[in-house]
Amino acid sequence: MPNRASAIAVRIRALEKTFPAARGSVAALTRINADFAEGQFCVILGPSGCGKSTLIRIIAGLERPSSGKVLVLDEPVSGPNPHCGMVFQAYTSFPWLTVERNIAFGLKYSRKYAKREHLSRAREYADKVGLGEFTRSYINRLSGGMKQRVALASALVTEPRILLMDEPFGALDSQTRILMQEHLLELWETNKMTVLFVTHDIEEAIFLADRIFICSARPARIIHEMNVDLERPRTTAMRNRAEFILLRHHIFHLLRDETYKRLIEERNG
Amino acid sequence: MAEQKRKPVNWQLVARNVLLGAIPFLVLAGAWICAVHVYHVKPIFLPPLEKLPQTLVEMFVEDKIHKDILVSVFRVLAGFLLAVILATPLGMLMGYNKHASQTFAPFMGFIRYLPVPVFVPLTLLWFGSGDPQKMSIIFLGAFFQLVLMIEDAAKNVPPEYYEAARMLGAPRYDLVLRVLLPASAPQIFDSYRICIGWAWTYLVVAELVGASNGIGYFILRAQRYLLVPKIFAAMLIIGILGLLTDLLFIMLSRLLFRWKTHSR
Ligand SMILES: Nc1ncnc2c1ncn2[C@@H]1O[C@H](COP(=O)(O)OP(=O)(O)OP(=O)(O)O)[C@@H](O)[C@H]1O
Ligand SMILES: [Mg+2]
Numbered sequence: 001m002p003n004r005a006s007a008i009a010v011r012i013r014a015l016e017k018t019f020p021a022a023r024g025s026v027a028a029l030t031r032i033n034a035d036f037a038e039g040q041f042c043v044i045l046g047p048s049g050c051g052k053s054t055l056i057r058i059i060a061g062l063e064r065p066s067s068g069k070v071l072v073l074d075e076p077v078s079g080p081n082p083h084c085g086m087v088f089q090a091y092t093s094f095p096w097l098t099v100e101r102n103i104a105f106g107l108k109y110s111r112k113y114a115k116r117e118h119l120s121r122a123r124e125y126a127d128k129v130g131l132g133e134f135t136r137s138y139i140n141r142l143s144g145g146m147k148q149r150v151a152l153a154s155a156l157v158t159e160p161r162i163l164l165m166d167e168p169f170g171a172l173d174s175q176t177r178i179l180m181q182e183h184l185l186e187l188w189e190t191n192k193m194t195v196l197f198v199t200h201d202i203e204e205a206i207f208l209a210d211r212i213f214i215c216s217a218r219p220a221r222i223i224h225e226m227n228v229d230l231e232r233p234r235t236t237a238m239r240n241r242a243e244f245i246l247l248r249h250h251i252f253h254l255l256r257d258e259t260y261k262r263l264i265e266e267r268n269g
Numbered sequence: 270m271a272e273q274k275r276k277p278v279n280w281q282l283v284a285r286n287v288l289l290g291a292i293p294f295l296v297l298a299g300a301w302i303c304a305v306h307v308y309h310v311k312p313i314f315l316p317p318l319e320k321l322p323q324t325l326v327e328m329f330v331e332d333k334i335h336k337d338i339l340v341s342v343f344r345v346l347a348g349f350l351l352a353v354i355l356a357t358p359l360g361m362l363m364g365y366n367k368h369a370s371q372t373f374a375p376f377m378g379f380i381r382y383l384p385v386p387v388f389v390p391l392t393l394l395w396f397g398s399g400d401p402q403k404m405s406i407i408f409l410g411a412f413f414q415l416v417l418m419i420e421d422a423a424k425n426v427p428p429e430y431y432e433a434a435r436m437l438g439a440p441r442y443d444l445v446l447r448v449l450l451p452a453s454a455p456q457i458f459d460s461y462r463i464c465i466g467w468a469w470t471y472l473v474v475a476e477l478v479g480a481s482n483g484i485g486y487f488i489l490r491a492q493r494y495l496l497v498p499k500i501f502a503a504m505l506i507i508g509i510l511g512l513l514t515d516l517l518f519i520m521l522s523r524l525l526f527r528w529k530t531h532s533r
Contacts, residue, residue, distance in 0.1 A: 109438030
């Protein structure tokens, strides 16, 4: 493979998205320009309700832009794309399938794997996310963190080049969330795929990211981009480092202004 | 923890449930006995409960009621199965595709509100008074209800599942078989269970008019000759058949949808 360190995995130009609403329309995204570099862990950080899900859903091909350009691996997006795996905000694993069958679900559509390998490959990935003992369990039996591990393994099993994650740990308690962040980074270190990770949690963003894209309040624009220069592998101890805390404060103030704007806007109807 | 072990049957719990379920029956039986022996209600209105077993034996030995039962069960099953076979794909299509729903839903809603007995005279004209007519009554009664219930089941599938499947690479036609069907199956199965109960009531409606056999016809004849104990015994048989059907459905659904019962 050629050195693609500088290649752009996802390129967004002049993206706009408005939804029709009961009265007029709702602008969710406006004037979005961004380049997400291949092999980078990119975090999209923004206040809740700003349009983060809309942005990542457009990249995923689940939603159409109102105008503008979105290129994934230099191709315009026209629908869900086999190069993109996705982990959603809500638990979306299929309750009628066992853990291993859930993970194997997408293998059918990827010609890389022979049918008889599907289950063994699914088990291998269950092992990778720490669910080796639960391959035959149904989803409803699992805790929230375990459900997201299944979703993660299902997305990774076909080895997509880009992993899209929409607040995947948003519903978890803070302890589990921290464990999942560390686990995700461990997995990522092994193949360094491109990750686009959406969150509203500043600490999560700093801990995970190579580069953070900060969104304004709705309609979302990207108001700041910054690199996180903490070395890898990241450790929990880093959360207490001066640079980490300074960065957190810096971003906190940027976001607070945006959140205020939104509150005022809501109050004015 | 690796394998999901079958839970051992908790017999104490089963016994308790059976006992609880028996209470209303016992209360009813008590009231019945009271009415006959304390308030001396005439046997022509309410025959003594104690006579019921003897009447039942008579019905099987002399009247060969099992033949009527078989005839009725066959009619219900045939009419109901036909309704299931046709209603399931149509209902799922309507639940999955907005245009299909917009096309069929008003028509289904219209027919659904026609009471089933309304169809009796027409079907008698069209099909005569044999089995096809009885089945058509059950079919008409069940089909339109089923379609709308199955549509509802299909609509209840969270759209997130379709999106997750599409992100995993599933083409649209696979969504039907790999998401819509398994996700809505438990609720569809439930609608079968509810609907087959109605099918039984339609059957008796059909057999009360222009029939020459079947349980409904048996009741009609018993009434004509004032064989009141036999009316009660036949009602008991219908009730027991209903109870057994329900149990069968519940057990089947547990077996088929272990993932549902296996939640925490
Ligand atoms: N399909 C839709 N139709 C109409 N409006 C929509 C639709 N999807 C999103 N919106 C609106 O767009 C705005 C942005 O929503 P979005 O879900 O992208 O925000 P978010 O940043 O992901 O929020 P959260 O933090 O709650 O996840 C919201 O005001 C929402 O009501
Ligand atoms: Mg969101």
